Each structure stands twice: as C-alpha cells, then as structure tokens.
Amino acid sequence: MSNKLFVDVHVIQTVPPSCLNRDDAGSPKQAVYGGARRARVSSQAWKRATRLAFREELAIPADQLGVRTKRISSLLADRLAARTGIDADAASRLSTALLQDLKVTDGKNAGETAYLLFFGLAQLDAIVDLVAGQAEELAGIAADALPKAVADLPVRETLAVGHPIDVALFGRMVADLSTLNVDAAAQVAHALSTHAAEIEFDYYTAVDDAPDPDREDAGASMIGTVEFTSATLYRYATVGLHTLRGNLGGDADAAADALSVFIRAFAKSMPTGHQNTFAHRTSPSLLCVMVRDDQPVNLVSAFEKPVSRRDGLVGESVSRLAAELTTVSSRWGCTPALVATAYDNPDNTQTLHEAFGPPRSLDEVVTAVDVDVRARLGEMTPR
Structure with a gap:
C-alpha cells in the first residue's frame, strides 16, 4: 500500500x-x-x-487555532502576566528574553517582528509553562541579564511541536530560523x-439626507465607481x-x-x-x-x-x-x-x-x- x-x-x-x-x-x-x-x-x-x-x-475555540501576527512578544507577555501575576513591565522583559532564542529580526515598531509569524496560542501557553514556577524570581533580574537566565529553556522546541490545525494545514515559514518551518x-x-469573464463598472451616487436648505443643490453629494465581475x-x-x-x-x-x-x-x-x-x-x-x-x-x-x-x-x-x-x-x-x-x-x-x-x-x-x-x-x- x-x-x-x-x-x-x-x-x-x-x-x-x-x-x-x-x-x-x-x-x-x-x-x-x-x-x-x-x-x-x-x-x-x-x-x-x-x-x-x-x-x-x-466555532472552533481560539486556543485550538493559530494566529498570524508580528506581535508574538506582546501576546506572550499578556499570557505571562495573566498566568503568573507579574506586572506588565516585567512580563514584557521576560517575553523579550524568552523569544531572543528565535533570532527573529525586529520590526520597525517596538515589540514587533519584521514579518508575520504563524503559531498557536496553545504554543504560547506551553512557553509560559516553562517559566510559570519561577516567574517572580525572573522578574527581579535585570533586563540585560534575563536572556542568559532563560537561555537553556527549550523555547524553539516548544514552538516546533503541538501545532494547531491551521498551522498544520497551511504551513509556516520562518526566514530567520528554518528549523521552525512547517511544510x-x-x-x-x-x-x-x-x-470568459469581463470586468464591469458600477456608477453610484449618494445624496445628502440633511442638505443646507438655503442652497439649491439638487444633485448628488458623492459620485464614484466600483469595479465588479460575476x-x-x-x-x-x-x-x-x-x-x-x-x-x-x-x-x-x-x-x-x-x-x-x-x-x-x-x-x-x-x-x-x-x-x-x-x-x-x-x-x-x-x-x-x-x-x-x-x-x-x-x-x-x-x-x-x-x-x-x-x-x-x-x-x-x-x-x-x-x-x-x-x-x-x-x-x-x-x-x-x-x-x-x-x-x-x-x-x-x-x-x-x-x-x-x-x-x-x-x-x-x-x-x-x-x-x-x-x-x-x-x-x-x-x-
């Protein structure tokens, strides 16, 4: 067979x-x-x-599906804070340190990656599991020392398993780290x-429902076109x-x-x-x-x-x-x-x-x- x-x-x-x-x-x-x-x-x-x-x-629950976003660090920080009770600033520092192992290029905006990443929310929860028992201790470490403190945690390995169905179906490409790619x-x-099909044009107008009574304009207040086909x-x-x-x-x-x-x-x-x-x-x-x-x-x-x-x-x-x-x-x-x-x-x-x-x-x-x-x-x- x-x-x-x-x-x-x-x-x-x-x-x-x-x-x-x-x-x-x-x-x-x-x-x-x-x-x-x-x-x-x-x-x-x-x-x-x-x-x-x-x-x-x-109606598949969101925690069983993937999300495609540049904001993986923010989402992880939110889940760290919600699970462990550490404050938002500490959660943000810890999230950044945990994700440094991915070596994903930073985006133009703070806290964003240079391109969209596709992952499951359950995978983020599994990363939280790695530090949940020591979150308060890690929160007290200076930001520049945090990456070394969490360097041995299997963050990459956690994102490489437990894929939601949409990641499993449609795949994932991570340009900076091919080991996270999913066929x-x-x-x-x-x-x-x-x-054979043709493009047609819909000419539309919009009329002001409350026009100025002192003006004699009787025409449309907006005119436009939109293209369509069937x-x-x-x-x-x-x-x-x-x-x-x-x-x-x-x-x-x-x-x-x-x-x-x-x-x-x-x-x-x-x-x-x-x-x-x-x-x-x-x-x-x-x-x-x-x-x-x-x-x-x-x-x-x-x-x-x-x-x-x-x-x-x-x-x-x-x-x-x-x-x-x-x-x-x-x-x-x-x-x-x-x-x-x-x-x-x-x-x-x-x-x-x-x-x-x-x-x-x-x-x-x-x-x-x-x-x-x-x-x-x-x-x-x-x-």
Missing part, C-alpha cells in the same frame, strides 16, 4: 456581481487561461477565508471562472494526509479530524472583499471530494475551453468536470479510491452518477471521507 494519501476537494460555485479579491488598482483579479480572460480569486484570499471559517462558521499539508489553487468558479484544493498527520505529531485521529474541518470550512467559506456592497455570499453548486493514494489531480483542464451557454453555466460546468474526471481515470489511470459528491440533479443525471456517484449532503460527504481516511491512515506506516 502507498505511504501517501491525498484528498482532493473540487468545488463549482457561482457568485453574482462581486469583487471578492482586488488587485493593487482595486480591480477584481483576473487571469488568462485557455486564451480567454477569466475571473480569478487568489489562493491566499481563499485560504484566509477558510481559516476565518474555522472560527466563525465552525504545508494543504495546497489551494487560484479559483478561476469556467468561462462568475461560475472552479475551486480546487488538495490535502496530503501523510504530511498533515506528521505535522500533528503522528496522530492519525487528529489528522482525520482536521481534514473534516478543512472540507467543511473550504466548502462554506467566502472571501469578504466588498461584501457589504454586493452581498455576494453563495453556497456551492457542487462539492466533490476524492481520496487518492497516487497523486493529487487538479481537474481545471475541463475548462481550458471556456464554457459558453446562454441558459446558465453551472450545469455545463458540472458536466465538464464529470467528463474530465472520467477521462483522467480511464486514460491516465488516476482513478480515485473514493469519490463523494454533493450536487443537484441537473441534466445528464446518468453521466454525473457514473462519475460522481449518487448525490449526497455535505454531512454525508464529510462522513464518507472521514470513515475512509481513518481506515487508510490506520494501515499506513507513520512518516
């Missing part, structure tokens, strides 16, 4: 007029694919939306429209379960739990660019999850030739995806070990059933994948 296990997640989702993800000029991001200009949402935008969904949609278990593709998107992500389990300390059950969380969050998340302007939040038209023991397979080739239909794009996009899956399986031998799909019953029902299996609910998809990967992880040798 292969010692690798991949879970591919495919989504077809239509969004109305929106600006989910802007470039530096404020325009919706785009890309040329198959010779046609497509709407695009960057992988970074959807990964952040997925991370936010862990907390906001799935990402999840890869997320840029979402692309299955069809699209049927193909979204894809893959998770290496073997890597995820390794990032979670070899715990197969924790890896399976994290995968279920990721599938739900990725399916239900939505970037929030111009959300108040467009109210663009929709649900997927299709969620297809495939378990593979050979390699991940992005099925975007289904849309290399842009979909072009006047009676709607979702049905044809779903049919194209089904055909691509069948082709990849039969021609290239990349046959998934499990396919579980949530979708409606549009045209070509028999074709869709042959490719995707019978339609299921989101809960049924997650459960089917969970049962399958737990069994497979149990048969694999931990890396």
Whole structure:
C-alpha cells in the first residue's frame, strides 16, 4: 500500500456581481487561461477565508487555532502576566528574553517582528509553562541579564511541536530560523471562472439626507465607481494526509479530524472583499471530494475551453468536470479510491452518477471521507 494519501476537494460555485479579491488598482483579479480572460480569486484570499471559517462558521475555540501576527512578544507577555501575576513591565522583559532564542529580526515598531509569524496560542501557553514556577524570581533580574537566565529553556522546541490545525494545514515559514518551518499539508489553487469573464463598472451616487436648505443643490453629494465581475468558479484544493498527520505529531485521529474541518470550512467559506456592497455570499453548486493514494489531480483542464451557454453555466460546468474526471481515470489511470459528491440533479443525471456517484449532503460527504481516511491512515506506516 502507498505511504501517501491525498484528498482532493473540487468545488463549482457561482457568485453574482462581486469583487471578492482586488488587485493593487482595486480591480477584481483576473487571469488568462485557455486564451480567454477569466475571473480569478487568489489562493491566499481563499485560504484566509477558510481559516476565518474555522472560527466563525465552525466555532472552533481560539486556543485550538493559530494566529498570524508580528506581535508574538506582546501576546506572550499578556499570557505571562495573566498566568503568573507579574506586572506588565516585567512580563514584557521576560517575553523579550524568552523569544531572543528565535533570532527573529525586529520590526520597525517596538515589540514587533519584521514579518508575520504563524503559531498557536496553545504554543504560547506551553512557553509560559516553562517559566510559570519561577516567574517572580525572573522578574527581579535585570533586563540585560534575563536572556542568559532563560537561555537553556527549550523555547524553539516548544514552538516546533503541538501545532494547531491551521498551522498544520497551511504551513509556516520562518526566514530567520528554518528549523521552525512547517511544510504545508494543504495546497489551494487560484479559483478561476469556467468561462470568459469581463470586468464591469458600477456608477453610484449618494445624496445628502440633511442638505443646507438655503442652497439649491439638487444633485448628488458623492459620485464614484466600483469595479465588479460575476462568475461560475472552479475551486480546487488538495490535502496530503501523510504530511498533515506528521505535522500533528503522528496522530492519525487528529489528522482525520482536521481534514473534516478543512472540507467543511473550504466548502462554506467566502472571501469578504466588498461584501457589504454586493452581498455576494453563495453556497456551492457542487462539492466533490476524492481520496487518492497516487497523486493529487487538479481537474481545471475541463475548462481550458471556456464554457459558453446562454441558459446558465453551472450545469455545463458540472458536466465538464464529470467528463474530465472520467477521462483522467480511464486514460491516465488516476482513478480515485473514493469519490463523494454533493450536487443537484441537473441534466445528464446518468453521466454525473457514473462519475460522481449518487448525490449526497455535505454531512454525508464529510462522513464518507472521514470513515475512509481513518481506515487508510490506520494501515499506513507513520512518516
């Protein structure tokens, strides 16, 4: 049996007029694919939306998740003060001394690092554990002597284990200390429209509700434009379960739990660019999850030739995806070990059933994948 296990997640989702993800000029991001200009949402935008969904949609407690910030020293100081009762100034000095072992470059602002660090709040609590019993004694040591007093504490080692699920999934790079790097278990593709897409402009005005009665101005008090596009998107992500389990300390059950969380969050998340302007939040038209023991397979080739239909794009996009899956399986031998799909019953029902299996609910998809990967992880040798 292969010692690798991949879970591919495919989504077809239509969004109305929106600006989910802007470039530096404020325009919706785009890309040329198959010779046609497509709407695009960057992988970074959807990964952040997925991370936010862990907390906001799935209500996972903050202490089980990661935080990405330049303010690791301030957060550690707050936790030191809260746990040990030492004053804020002493906690700040102790925090700075503890983190000197990381050798992370200081930022422009006091107490900040030069770049964002991604870590778990539980990992900060584990660092507090290292000094909790002697915090008052350490608080009495001069700031210049503190680094030597805590030099033998395993701060690096503490940040290298016990990763929260979002760090385990999306990885971490620490430029100044490669031993703290975490290889990402999840890869997320840029979402692309299955069809050619154009950018349009919304011209808007705002009228003063309490105008000066002595003035005869009858026009708008504010005029502007905002760019938008609408699209049927193909979204894809893959998770290496073997890597995820390794990032979670070899715990197969924790890896399976994290995968279920990721599938739900990725399916239900939505970037929030111009959300108040467009109210663009929709649900997927299709969620297809495939378990593979050979390699991940992005099925975007289904849309290399842009979909072009006047009676709607979702049905044809779903049919194209089904055909691509069948082709990849039969021609290239990349046959998934499990396919579980949530979708409606549009045209070509028999074709869709042959490719995707019978339609299921989101809960049924997650459960089917969970049962399958737990069994497979149990048969694999931990890396």
